[in-house]
Amino acid sequence: MERVRVRVGVVGLGEVAQIVHLPILQALADRYEIAALCDVSPGLLAAMGERYGVPPERRYADAHELAAQPDLGAVFVLNSDEYHAEHAIAAIRHGKHVLVEKPMCLSEREAVEIVAARDAAGVQVMVAYMRRFAPAFTEAVAAVRALPKINYARVRDIIGANRLIIEQSSAVLRFDDVPAPLGEERAERARRLVAEAIGDAPPEIVSAYRLLLGLGSHDLSAMRELIGRPQRVASARQWNGGRFIAAILEFDGYFATYETGVDQQRRFDAHLEVYGDTASVRVQYDTPYIRHLPTTLVTQETRGEAFVETVTRPTFKDPYTHELETFHEVATGKAAPKTTPEDFVEDLQLFAEIVAALRAA
Structure with a gap:
């Protein structure tokens, strides 16, 4: 049809x-x-x-x-x-x-x-x-739900600045013709909206909040689908002017660590890993700025005397393509979105809790 x-x-x-x-x-x-x-x-x-x-x-x-x-x-x-x-x-x-x-x-x-x-x-x-639309991730969600117990989880996103990858792999057009008042209005709008969200804050806390909104929203949103929302933010620290963040998140019966930051290395290390008693599940992402680099699912399991590691690459199709195929289903009435505005509010609330922990530190 x-x-x-x-x-x-x-x-x-x-x-x-x-x-x-x-x-x-x-x-x-x-x-x-x-x-x-x-x-x-x-x-x-x-x-x-x-x-x-x-x-x-x-x-x-x-x-x-x-x-x-x-x-x-x-x-x-x-x-x-x-x-x-x-x-x-x-x-x-x-x-x-x-x-x-x-x-x-x-x-x-x-x-x-x-x-x-x-x-x-x-x-x-x-x-x-x-x-969250990568097949490796959706398979990981099923694998984590099959674990009898979770002992620990890790969410990590330490990457080089996007330009370090883009300048070697893509020809992006940029023009120096945006009217100056628009740039000034954008900066003022950002200041006003961030103040509305977290109140008056020193520059490093503002920078940390913007990092959470940008890079962090990918990680913490995926974490919520994988293992749920944490009960509380046990502690959090930022450094390098808010450009690096580490947090300890408390769940029911275990803790998870979250670490994120942007540096000047030409590499992309983004993954989520969940550790059970006899098995672990890891989703490893690569940069989205080079299309069709695979997202992989890595499982490690002790079976009797043996330790078994399996690396699965479900497809070369990139997560963005899966996302846009899904949105077509949504726009034509064949599916409901899973990444809804209400789902995003869960992230905003978690960001606010992390910012509160950063302030308390």
């Missing part, structure tokens, strides 16, 4: 859109049509419009104008996270389904407004936590 093609408008044409979303949308041409583009850079907007065959009248500098385009079925909100809530709500109010990159928003108030708009419009909103 022929699939329904969803006409998509894309808001934000930066590096992740250029390397990941737009090429995948083009590759999934049986499911999607790139029908509108939006960016605040005139040069980038023109270049991406020409590359993907979007005519000038369907290229927008204002996301609200794109949201009003009547023939769109969905909008991808991929721009700077200070604008995610505003632009997602604009699309929702025009009856569009929305895929919004993480973090969905910066404050819980914005999340409540997104949920209210979604419910009023009767559309779907899915948060783009692509790691």
Whole structure:
């Protein structure tokens, strides 16, 4: 049976859109049509419009104008996270389904407004936590649930700055043509929203919160699906100006460690590992900026006299592709999203608990 093609408008044409979303949308041409583009850079907007065959009248500098385009079925909100809530709500109010990159928003108030708009419009909103769509991860969830007991868990995401990988693997277009007042307004909006979320805070706590919203949201969201939400944050520390964080999380009968940071090494070490009495389960991720690097599932188990390690690569298909295939099912009414706005609120609440522990330290 022929699939329904969803006409998509894309808001934000930066590096992740250029390397990941737009090429995948083009590759999934049986499911999607790139029908509108939006960016605040005139040069980038023109270049991406020409590359993907979007005519000038369907290229927008204002996301609200794109949201009003009547023939769109969905909008991808991929721009700077200070604008995610505003632009997602604009699309929702025009009856569009929305895929919004993480973090969905910066404050819980914005999340409540997104949920209210979604419910009023009767559309779907899915948060783009692509790691949770990797087959290795979904297999790990089943394997962890089969463990009779959990003794310990570790969540780790220590990576080199994205540019270190991108500059060796992709040609990303960047234009120096964004009006200066827009940059100033973005910085002020970020300051205001972070203050709304965590109150007045020193720069290192602000930086730590932004790290949690960005890189940390991937890890802690996946952790919640894998082992649930912790009962409390036992302790947390930050250093290097909030660019590194370590936390101890208490669960029912065991503890987990969370460690994250960004440095200048050209490597990507992101994994979750759960330790049982006689078996452990680990999901290992690689950088999403080089497509089709495999996510692997590593299990270790003692069987009688033997210690057995198994490495499973379920597929070369990258998690982003699985995510966009799933969103197509959501946008065509065949599935409900698992990464909902309500699910993201769980992350915001956990971030707030970690920030409180950082302050207490």
